[in-house]
């Protein structure tokens with residue numbers, strides 16, 4: 001469903017060149033919940049923003065549902081983006097609009113009929129558990145409720161892909177868990193492919209089918225192998241990275257685990 005082929009992204013700050021992404025290759029199968037984890041500055045946001053072309057890669061291909069987004073005109077890209085929903089750490093709701101009006105916005109912009117909007121938004125609010133908040137303004141919602149509105153809004157155009165940019169980082173642990181459960185339910189019910197970036201290993205543990213680790217703009221490990229390396233086999237040295245504290249990880253030795261994983265893990269908890 002998502003193919004990222006040989007993607008590079010270079011930012012320039014004056015004369016300084018920042019290689020935010022280097023030779024990224026990632027294939028995410030339809031229906032998968034795929035997590036990318038990495039430390040601050042590793043390139044997570046840049047990567048996810050390249051998937052819907054909020055950032056254009058410097059080189060490489062981004063293919064979503066068979067369409068290479070890097071080759072599209074502006075209007076073709078707007079059309080293709082309907083297939084890609086996105087949610088953010090800080091929700092990005094419009095404070096002057098009610099819950100209903102926030103969710104309805106993409107449908108209004110797409111010129112949908114009033115009756116379609118009414119039915120669609122009502123169904124989505126039911127799905128995210130906010131049917132009773134339709135006329136409430138964002139200022140009167142909790143963080144978890146705001147993220148539910150953002151999820152409903154992201155789903156309004158029936159996307160095939162949902163991008164989650166640190167979607168639970170501003171939430172407390174219990175609310176995080178309830179949002180992750182909702183995302184799982186949406187993945188199961190609607191078969192939406194999800195790419196989520198996070199710096200929280202608990203998020204990866206509780207929701208992702210596959211995982212990649214990003215460090216210094218490079219994918220250092222990926223796939224279910226990583227998940228089993230990092231999560232399911234407590235005897236491996238690398239597992240300290242996931243299940244235990246930085247201190248415990250630092251007490252392990254480099255010996256016995258792949259150097260790339262060790263380096264990425266060290267950076268994550270540095």
Ligand SMILES: Nc1ncnc2c1ncn2[C@@H]1O[C@H](COP(=O)(O)OP(=O)(O)OP(=O)(O)O)[C@@H](O)[C@H]1O
Nearest residue numbers: 011012018020038039040041042043044045046047
């Ligand atoms: N618009 C920009 N201009 C210049 N450099 C940028 C820009 N956006 C990101 N960078 C740089 O690219 C690198 C990757 O940044 P990115 O925001 O993708 O990392 P991240 O893993 O998402 O970090 P965080 O978890 O702190 O948000 C960093 O060195 C960052 O400073």
